[in-house]
């Protein structure tokens with residue numbers, strides 16, 4: 001009987017693929033881990049596995065997690081579903097064109113990562129389709145995020161992206177068709193992720209059943225490719241978390257006239273002032289306001305239920 005440590009790459013039903021010492025093996029859960037939550041073992045979890053004399057391998061223990069990405073259960077206002085454990089960063093990929101760069105959509109993805117206390121990096125992909133892709137990333141540079149500008153057919157910006165991924169556990173998220181899988185494939189050809197299923201994928205409900213899958217990447221890194229989610233509004237975000245999900249607001253929020261300023265229409269709002277002066281991108285303030293409205297609406301049924 002031999003024990004070793006590995007990382008969970010994927011799960012199909014009750015079978016887990018575990019990566020350790022440079023290769024994969026398939027494992028099932030040891031009896032006592034099976035009890036309770038179905039999500040006791042997640043993609044990204046570091047686990048102890050044991051191979052038995054009959055060659056069956058079981059997951060014996062889950063090591064403490066250093067991070068956890070969660071989202072709301074699709075179609076329900078309550079219930080939070082963990083997606084992946086031990087991520088270092090979320091890489092939000094958008095396309096300059098096809099589909100058009102949508103700041104609000106990008107900001108929803110960055111906000112969800114922030115709400116889960118994960119680092120954020122932003123990729124402006126398909127730069128070959130526009131004359132100048134610099135403007136798209138500006139608000140994110142101002143927010144302090146690393147921004148990379150890439151093109152798959154032109155093979156540009158790929159080294160910057162590779163450096164950002166090296167040695168990290170990264171999850172790729174972003175609108176469907178932005179080129180997440182294409183970028184990962186060109187950085188690591190052996191991956192052979194499926195690409196180009198834009199129209200099929202954008203049918204509602206199609207992608208919600210596709211589970212996260214992790215891949216060893218480069219030197220000591222891992223990547224999780226996710227299908228583009230059309231409705232990231234389902235990702236849980238409480239109203240109070242929304243402003244904190246916009247890091248560049250941080251130095252202004254304490255300067256608003258009212259302590260409980262929500263940065264909507266209040267007089268003396270320092271965040272709105274900063275946007276007027278151009279210290280904060282107008283698109284980011286707009287996204288914040290839309291997200292706050294959405295989060296408040298989503299939070300209401302919870303609040304009234306709790307009071308009952």
Ligand SMILES: Nc1nc2c(ncn2[C@@H]2O[C@H](COP(=O)(O)OP(=O)(O)OP(=O)(O)O)[C@@H](O)[C@H]2O)c(=O)[nH]1
Nearest residue numbers: 126151152176177178179180181182195196227228
């Ligand atoms: N012109 C151009 N096309 C690209 C680029 N990157 C990807 N594409 C194309 O865009 C389409 C979508 O690419 P995917 O990699 O499947 O996009 P995705 O983000 O993984 O999409 P989902 O898996 O649906 O979320 C494919 O037809 C790619 O060939 C790029 O840099 N420039």
Ligand SMILES: [Mg+2]
Nearest residue numbers: 180181194227
């Ligand atoms: Mg894809």
Ligand SMILES: [Zn+2]
Nearest residue numbers: 256261263269
């Ligand atoms: Zn304010």
